[in-house]
Amino acid sequence: MILTTQTRKETEAIIKQAARKVFLQKGLAGARLQEIADEAGIGRTSLHYYYKNKEMLFNAVFSENFQEIKKRIPYQLEENLALKEILIQFTKEYFRNAIKNPDLDLFLLNEFCSHPELMLNLIKGHEITQFILQAFEKSIQKGELKGNAQQHFITFISVTFFPFAAKNMIQQMLQCSENDYIQYMHSREDYIVGFIHQYFNSQL
Amino acid sequence: MILTTQTRKETEAIIKQAARKVFLQKGLAGARLQEIADEAGIGRTSLHYYYKNKEMLFNAVFSENFQEIKKRIPYQLEENLALKEILIQFTKEYFRNAIKNPDLDLFLLNEFCSHPELMLNLIKGHEITQFILQAFEKSIQKGELKGNAQQHFITFISVTFFPFAAKNMIQQMLQCSENDYIQYMHSREDYIVGFIHQYFNSQL
């Protein structure tokens, strides 16, 4: 670490980055303040100077991860864009950001179990879920799609979200390196666009 | 709880079931022995009579979950079954078992992160992954499918596995009860069969 005079904000940023790494790997219960302090290169008790306790540190980190996930989701989608276009835009934006941070997805999935109230807020503050779900419903009404909006929706988030959440599982199933995995995800973006087109064609 | 004379095995079964519930929910680090004991209806310290410590209890439970996942996977698939049939049979068998135990899927996903070596064994002992992957490759060679076997494979496990791993997330996104979720998963089985048929048709 380079010795310079750091502002409080800078030190906090270093701590949060260290904490993020440990929390994503070990979870809230499994993370040790010692490990976070080591990772940040400061004394363990100094952590308390910046963040009163573990939970507040977790919340600080979490609310940033939270923002990061939001950034993956294009909320400027126009109202009367065709469903196909909505899905394609969503996918591109999501992939662009998720490839950089695939660890966040599994973390989120776990948070939905352990802190459902918090996650409900994330969803509610940001009505993309309802927007896409309703777009599916409209599309069914228009006769572009058959069947059930919920099932289509589940399929869509499965093929986009899961490959990131299951990063480690996929690597081991395909017996490939991390680099190979990243390659697969890069080419998966185009694959999904094709998948969306076929999904609509085959339903007619 | 009904008071009868229990054999050691029976008591162990009760403890493991209680422990399973708590471990799946909280993970190894987050689980409290007190909670497991309460759930099992015995004293906290009595746990130690049956299992020396937390880790041994965890391993006992884990090795059973391990068996349970194996049961979901039909390994008696015939060699020259058509890919479409392989996928349909796999899906039916998987859903039949996963609906009863959707919690296991997220647990597994996490284990692939925290204990990759163990999980690799699970995969290797049971070559279903390679079998399906190769079936995709053969199908591409035969001209039934276009594109990349790995991408098709990832899509297939995404649409089958993810809806269980993301149980809580889906419930909150769709703002539905647990019963509604189970209903969706029951009807999803047929949806997936349709999905598989369309997947092949649209590729021609």
Place this chain on the structure above:
DNA sequence: GTCTATATATGGATAGAC
């Protein structure tokens, strides 16, 4: 703002009566 020392809380493990 960081360190040493120390307090406190929690939870896991053991001993021994019954």
Place this chain on the structure above:
DNA sequence: GTCTATCCATATATAGAC
């Protein structure tokens, strides 16, 4: 085989010197 009491380790949190 279960309970009470107790111990001990770990990890979080605080106080106060520097």
